[in-house]
Amino acid sequence: MNILFLCTGNSCRSILSEGTFNHLAPAGWRALSAGSQPTGKLHPRAVALLQRKGISTEGYHSKSWDSLPVVPDIVVTVCGSAAGETCPAYLGPVLRTHWGLDDPSHVVGSDAELEAAFERTHAIIVARIEAFLALPLAELQQDRARLQAALDRIGTLLP
Template identity: 70%
Template structure:
């Protein structure tokens, strides 16, 4: 199973989703991340947070969705549509869902306030990923999975 975490810049939220998913996922599952307009770098605070959480950070890069290493089975957009962001629309055959998360790259304030914004985005994504991995996936059809993915994006924080 291949999961794609997708946003515009691929520097924060989608990277947090990719690395966290790969850290928690069972054998045979793989996450990747990409952006419709990649920033060209991974935000240093994302890297620092993931390192503090004990996750693998080697080889992270901001990537375009034009260069995916595999065809995704599930695409999860993470742009915060409530904040007026436009999420890219993935046009492949994958099952698509939206898990809006505020972009910590736009956080302002003290260092601790900015770090808290990164931690909030990470905590939301981690909780949603855990909820996805707890689903009885082997017994779910595509419609049921889509409904559960959408529910997780609305209800799990």
């Protein structure tokens, strides 16, 4: 099963989600990330945070949803709504859900405040991915409506 974490720039939140999911997921699950308007580069704080957590970023790069190697089974948009950010809409026969996250790269402040924003975002991502992985996925894959409801609920979780 492939899960796509999608946002606009594919430099921060979707990369944090992809790396964290792949680090925590069991065999048979794979995360990808992409953007509708990729920045072309990864945010250095996102890369540094993943590396501090022991999560590999090898091979990760900011990429367009047009260049995905596979069609995802589930698409999770991670754009935030606080700043009026528009999330891209993935069109295709997939389950779609929204796990909105404010962009920590837009935080203005001291180094410590910026670091705290990235840590907060990552903590939310971890909580949501752990909740996803705790679902009875084999059972829910047979019932798309229940899986959709569970995915939508997870998008509201905060640690």
